[in-house]
Amino acid sequence: MLLEKKVIMVTGAASPRGIGKATAKALAAQGAQVVVIDLRKEDAEAAAADLGNGHLGLACNVTDKTACSSAVRATLERYGRIDGLINNAGITQPVRTLEIGGEDFDAIVDVNLRGTLYMSQAVIPIMKEQNGGSIVCMSSVSAQRGGGIFGGPHYSAAKAGVLGLAKAMAREFGPNRIRVNSITPGLIQTDITGDKLTPDMRAEIIKGIPLGRLGDAADVANACLFLVSDLSTYLTGITLDVNGGMLI
Numbered sequence: 001m002l003l004e005k006k007v008i009m010v011t012g013a014a015s016p017r018g019i020g021k022a023t024a025k026a027l028a029a030q031g032a033q034v035v036v037i038d039l040r041k042e043d044a045e046a047a048a049a050d051l052g053n054g055h056l057g058l059a060c061n062v063t064d065k066t067a068c069s070s071a072v073r074a075t076l077e078r079y080g081r082i083d084g085l086i087n088n089a090g091i092t093q094p095v096r097t098l099e100i101g102g103e104d105f106d107a108i109v110d111v112n113l114r115g116t117l118y119m120s121q122a123v124i125p126i127m128k129e130q131n132g133g134s135i136v137c138m139s140s141v142s143a144q145r146g147g148g149i150f151g152g153p154h155y156s157a158a159k160a161g162v163l164g165l166a167k168a169m170a171r172e173f174g175p176n177r178i179r180v181n182s183i184t185p186g187l188i189q190t191d192i193t194g195d196k197l198t199p200d201m202r203a204e205i206i207k208g209i210p211l212g213r214l215g216d217a218a219d220v221a222n223a224c225l226f227l228v229s230d231l232s233t234y235l236t237g238i239t240l241d242v243n244g245g246m247l248i
């Protein structure tokens with residue numbers, strides 16, 4: 001198995017149809033001990049229990065630096081090491097530029113970008129001590145196209161910020177053998193997108209996707225598995241487009 005004895009934290013991993021939960025499942029299937037992080041303790045614990053025995057569910061709001069440190073401490077108390085972090089927690093808001101209020105901007109940037117920084121800051125000292133680790137950051141095709149259907153311009157900006165942050169961390173911590181890579185999913189069927197598409201919208205979107213379908217959470221989960229595992233030991237600072245060819 002690819003991840004035998006590896007301890008991997010996944011943020012935003014309790015949403016039943018979400019990318020985080022699918023990723024947690026893919027990692028557990030490869031032998032990882034998975035730490036499911038989400039806003040509510042009961043959701044995180046239930047999602048961890050769904051993965052089988054030996055996984056941990058923790059409540060942590062990734063916008064709260066102290067909470068991120070506590071989650072890392074709890075993980076170390078339980079497993080004694082941390083090999084990977086998937087910065088997946090995210091929120092969107094489908095509004096246009098002129099409608100974005102200050103609070104909207106703060107909320108979107110806080111979860112998507114600040115949360116990625118705080119969780120990374122919490123795990124990196126541990127990974128440095130262990131002389132290695134792998135961090136995967138969830139950006140979005142919205143960062144590359146300048147907008148999407150479900151994310152507003154502030155979401156595009158925050159997700160573009162994630163790409164810059166990931167590259168900067170990859171450069172800074174490469175000498176510590178800590179790899180940092182990003183994924184830019186296209187349109188993936190989850191709670192963020194799932195039921196909100198009318199048949200007409202869906203058909204229109206699919207016209208622009210060479211592979212002819214929307215993505216599944218498992219498509220992104222498999223990309224996370226690749227980047228967090230030793231299959232990608234010479235990759236850092238890259239962006240993996242998981243979008244069915246949307247940008248060709």
Ligand code: NAD
Nearest residue numbers: 012015018019061062088089090140185187188190191192
């Ligand atoms: P989702 O809403 O199903 O899951 C997001 C999870 O993050 C939820 O479990 C939620 O409770 C959790 N979360 C939200 N705020 C949090 C916080 N402050 N602290 C901790 N957890 C928090 O969404 P998804 O579609 O699975 O999206 C996962 C990631 O992929 C997000 O970063 C999203 O922006 C990104 N993404 C999704 C798509 C898509 O089409 N679904 C496309 C591109 C990028």
